[in-house]
Amino acid sequence: xxxxxxxxxxLTVAAGLVGVGLFGALSQQTxxxxxxxxxxxxxxxxxxxxxxxxxxxxxxxxxxxxxxxxLVVMAVEMAMGFAVTVAFYRARQLDMIDMASDLRx
Amino acid sequence: MLSDLSGWAIAAVxxxxxxxxxxxxxxxxxxxxxxxxxxxxASFLAVAGIxxxxxxxxxxxxxxxxxxxxxxxxxxxxxxxMMNPAGLMPMTMVHNAKGSAVTGAGAFVVLVVGIWxxxxxxxxxxRPADSTRQLGEAIMGSHMLVMLVIGIGLFTTILxxxxxATSRGRYDRFGADLTAKRxxxxxxxxxxx
Numbered sequence: 001x002x003x004x005x006x007x008x009x010x011l012t013v014a015a016g017l018v019g020v021g022l023f024g025a026l027s028q029q030t031x032x033x034x035x036x037x038x039x040x041x042x043x044x045x046x047x048x049x050x051x052x053x054x055x056x057x058x059x060x061x062x063x064x065x066x067x068x069x070x071l072v073v074m075a076v077e078m079a080m081g082f083a084v085t086v087a088f089y090r091a092r093q094l095d096m097i098d099m100a101s102d103l104r105x
Numbered sequence: 106m107l108s109d110l111s112g113w114a115i116a117a118v119x120x121x122x123x124x125x126x127x128x129x130x131x132x133x134x135x136x137x138x139x140x141x142x143x144x145x146x147a148s149f150l151a152v153a154g155i156x157x158x159x160x161x162x163x164x165x166x167x168x169x170x171x172x173x174x175x176x177x178x179x180x181x182x183x184x185x186x187m188m189n190p191a192g193l194m195p196m197t198m199v200h201n202a203k204g205s206a207v208t209g210a211g212a213f214v215v216l217v218v219g220i221w222x223x224x225x226x227x228x229x230x231x232r233p234a235d236s237t238r239q240l241g242e243a244i245m246g247s248h249m250l251v252m253l254v255i256g257i258g259l260f261t262t263i264l265x266x267x268x269x270a271t272s273r274g275r276y277d278r279f280g281a282d283l284t285a286k287r288x289x290x291x292x293x294x295x296x297x298x
Binding site for chain 1: 247
């Protein structure tokens with residue numbers, strides 16, 4: 001099997017993760033489920049970054065560094081998402097984004 | 106050029122790829138919030154397995170360890186906040202499902218068309234003996250700026266998380282119109298506005 005074909009298959013899997021995650025982040029009503037959708041999108045970024053390093057530029061560390069950045073973004077998103085969820089719940093006893101639509105702005 | 110992955114590695118990558126997407130779909134299909142969390146964990150572990158097959162040992166281990174702990178914390182939050190944590194009754198809590206599905210499928214189609222029509226470059230360069238060493242030397246050398254920004258970002262996250270977690274905001278300290286001369290703190294000596 002050629003390297004290009006394997007790369008394309010792995011990137012297709014990553015695109016699938018991005019698509020499913022995007023659907024989840026846009027369609028879910030509970031805040032934590034929206035965060036899970038965003039995590040799935042970033043999961044696809046991890047996979048695509050790893051594949052790009054292995055198949056396209058293994059002599060350069062750049063794509064590995066990109067994967068590290070994606071991991072950090074996941075951690076920050078998780079921490080801030082939970083902090084906002086707790087703050088929301090404490091202030092208004094709500095856990096769904098539709099109930100906070102007055103914050104749109 | 107032929108891939109230098111062995112047949113077993115390619116089979117593992119394909120199987121784990123199917124598993125990761127299937128688990129990702131399961132996150133939004135299962136009724137129980139706890140099950141959704143563990144489906145997401147399965148998706149992350151499958152991606153970590155693919156990274157392992159691609160020689161990225163350090164990143165694979167970090168992904169697996171970080172996501173296992175993260176999903177364990179997420180399961181606790183799910184059970185704390187969600188109304189149907191055990192999935193005892195069927196429920197869906199979605200809005201604009203059709204538009205979201207169209208957007209997700211559209212993004213997937215655009216990416217796949219790009220992936221299968223681009224003429225990908227072939228690689229002539231040599232592979233490093235140790236990918237972990239390559240990453241470590243990069244973040245402590247040529248890519249140190251990335252590491253500095255990450256450090257500041259994580260520190261800011263700690264501060265912002267603490268600010269959001271405190272139950273007493275400025276209105277509690279300085280009154281509804283924020284005109285109090287001294288903050289009303291349980292322990293005196295807090296910073297002025």
